[in-house]
Amino acid sequence: MDESKLYELMDEYRNPPHLGKPKDYDALEEGSSASCGDRFTVYLKLSGGTVKSADFEGSGCVISTVCMSRVCGAISGKTKEQIRSMDIKDVKKLIGIDQISASRISCAMLGLETIKKALADKKRM
Amino acid sequence: MSMERRGKLLDAAQIRKDFPILSKKVNGHPLVYFDSAATSQKPRQVIDGIRYFYENLNANPLRSIHKLAEEATIAYNAARDKVAKFINADPDEIVFVRNTTEAINLASYALPLKKGDRVVSSYLEHHSNILPWLRLKDIGVTVDFVDVDDEYELDMEHYRSLPNDTRLVTVSHESNVSGTVNDVREIAALAHEAGAMVLIDAAQSAPHMKIDVKDIGADLLAFSGHKMLGPFGIGVLYVNKTLHEHMKPFLTGGEMIESVRLNDVKYQKIPRFYEAGTQDVEGAYGLGLAIDYLNRIGMGNVEAYDKALTEHLFDSVRSVKGLDVYGGKSGKYGPILSFNVKGLHSHDVAYFLDKKGFALRSGFHCAQPFIEDKLKANGTARASLYIYNTLAEIDRFAAEIKNIARKYGRI
Ligand SMILES: Cc1ncc(COP(=O)(O)O)c(C=O)c1O
Numbered sequence: 001m002d003e004s005k006l007y008e009l010m011d012e013y014r015n016p017p018h019l020g021k022p023k024d025y026d027a028l029e030e031g032s033s034a035s036c037g038d039r040f041t042v043y044l045k046l047s048g049g050t051v052k053s054a055d056f057e058g059s060g061c062v063i064s065t066v067c068m069s070r071v072c073g074a075i076s077g078k079t080k081e082q083i084r085s086m087d088i089k090d091v092k093k094l095i096g097i098d099q100i101s102a103s104r105i106s107c108a109m110l111g112l113e114t115i116k117k118a119l120a121d122k123k124r125m
Numbered sequence: 126m127s128m129e130r131r132g133k134l135l136d137a138a139q140i141r142k143d144f145p146i147l148s149k150k151v152n153g154h155p156l157v158y159f160d161s162a163a164t165s166q167k168p169r170q171v172i173d174g175i176r177y178f179y180e181n182l183n184a185n186p187l188r189s190i191h192k193l194a195e196e197a198t199i200a201y202n203a204a205r206d207k208v209a210k211f212i213n214a215d216p217d218e219i220v221f222v223r224n225t226t227e228a229i230n231l232a233s234y235a236l237p238l239k240k241g242d243r244v245v246s247s248y249l250e251h252h253s254n255i256l257p258w259l260r261l262k263d264i265g266v267t268v269d270f271v272d273v274d275d276e277y278e279l280d281m282e283h284y285r286s287l288p289n290d291t292r293l294v295t296v297s298h299e300s301n302v303s304g305t306v307n308d309v310r311e312i313a314a315l316a317h318e319a320g321a322m323v324l325i326d327a328a329q330s331a332p333h334m335k336i337d338v339k340d341i342g343a344d345l346l347a348f349s350g351h352k353m354l355g356p357f358g359i360g361v362l363y364v365n366k367t368l369h370e371h372m373k374p375f376l377t378g379g380e381m382i383e384s385v386r387l388n389d390v391k392y393q394k395i396p397r398f399y400e401a402g403t404q405d406v407e408g409a410y411g412l413g414l415a416i417d418y419l420n421r422i423g424m425g426n427v428e429a430y431d432k433a434l435t436e437h438l439f440d441s442v443r444s445v446k447g448l449d450v451y452g453g454k455s456g457k458y459g460p461i462l463s464f465n466v467k468g469l470h471s472h473d474v475a476y477f478l479d480k481k482g483f484a485l486r487s488g489f490h491c492a493q494p495f496i497e498d499k500l501k502a503n504g505t506a507r508a509s510l511y512i513y514n515t516l517a518e519i520d521r522f523a524a525e526i527k528n529i530a531r532k533y534g535r536i
Contacts (some may be wrong), residue, residue, distance in 0.1 A: 004480070007476070007477075007533075014407035034493075035489055035491075035498075036470075036487075036488045036489070036491075036497070037471070037488055037489050039503065039504070059503060060470060061471075061473050061476075061504075062473050062476075063472075104472075107472065120230075
């Protein structure tokens with residue numbers, strides 16, 4: 001199945017379940033794509049080393065937005081370690097497609113990359 | 126009456142036969158290539174010519190003295206002559222580089238700019254005419270950006286009141302986003318009045334119109350071969366002779382020197398001064414063939430045909446509901462249409478079009494400040510046309526855009 005299936009998700013694109021800034025959060029991170037113009041802010045609620053919930057604001061293309069939202073849904077209850085080890089294969093599974101063209105991989109990964117950045121141990125950088 | 130039929134300016138149907146790639150099918154549909162501002166397609170005369178070069182002329186020019194090297198040298202020099210003639214310059218004012226980006230970077234290193242000097246760029250620029258100058262802030266150069274108005278035209282008042290410390294005015298001839306054609310002649314005159322040099326980014330104009338560096342009054346002018354039917358990897362920086370003695374080295378190494386002693390280096394004159402190391406000879410040769418091709422059509426005809434395409438393009442989308450079209454009313458435009466379907470990201474528009482065989486670029490087009498700050502958009506879809514496109518393709522494009530806007534957009 002290829003990425004064209006994502007375009008059946010126009011309703012989810014218009015109203016992604018995890019869109020919106022939560023009242024309180026523990027971590028915030030911005031992610032953008034230099035060539036596309038996609039721009040997201042993710043908000044994470046944490047408890048110890050575990051993500052309680054994740055939401056986002058911003059806009060992008062169908063692929064980046066739907067992936068962003070689904071990754072938000074998938075990571076609640078996961079530990080930082082578990083999230084850090086996620087990759088494109090996990091994103092493909094989440095959206096139920098296995099073929100994303102080379103030029104759109106960065107769209108699909110923007111959400112997960114931004115969340116990983118939010119979880120990065122900033123003191124060590 | 127169709128432009129192709131009229132056929133006086135240019136016979137697009139005949140021209141299309143020279144571009145093998147145009148008979149390709151994409152996603153089951155005939156390819157409609159609307160991405161020439163990113164890179165143009167290449168005619169068989171260029172493709173075959175490069176093969177001819179390797180099969181008949183290949184050697185390292187300017188160095189060895191054998192017959193083949195002599196032939197390669199003649200071919201390389203002939204390419205320089207063709208470029209010079211193409212823009213009304215002298216051959217020793219033509220520096221071969223990789224592309225416009227390298228040309229502008231070269232200028233930013235080589236011009237004698239110092240602390241306290243001012244460089245004036247503009248809001249309409251490609252990143253390659255912004256970043257090399259911003260880098261100079263590190264050495265104390267001030268960089269200003271001329272504003273654009275709601276019609277995507279440069280604020281000419283800014284050029285009329287350039288501060289005394291302005292050393293360089295750098296501006297694109299044609300915007301790669303809005304297609305705006307700037308009055309570079311006037312800008313050059315105003316810059317010279319203020320005692321500043323002028324660099325013209327002709328990446329988008331050189332493929333589409335007759336360029337005359339003397340008429341414009343350009344001190345430096347940059348363009349890329351790959352956007353004007355030539356191969357990748359070859360570009361041009363024109364450097365007016367009067368600047369030569371003031372310019373500093375860029376890359377150093379083989380062939381750019383007259384003599385090397387470890388305590389005394391004598392450099393070659395421009396252009397060889399800026400052509401260190403073995404050059405892209407194939408590229409220069411290919412660019413020469415691209416220029417031959419354009420000259421056979423005539424740049425006047427290219428320009429007139431482009432104008433007809435541009436008018437038809439803008440006319441065709443004007444009536445489509447649910448579009449934001451980023452073009453002003455001045456009429457001074459190249460064949461570039463930036464637009465968005467309301468409610469859709471530009472990538473998704475490009476994706477839907479691709480499914481029907483249309484190749485368009487989407488996103489920021491390496492001009493993020495202009496698109497974010499002036500168009501207030503997070504990208505645009507861009508149709509950019511050239512001599513091998515037809516009015517019929519535009520009609521199909523407009524119909525498809527209408528479909529997409531109705532089906533997926535928010536009207
Ligand atoms: C106006 C303008 N300037 C500069 C460039 C850079 O050209 P290149 O990528 O060939 O260096 C482009 C190419 O997109 C352009 O459109």
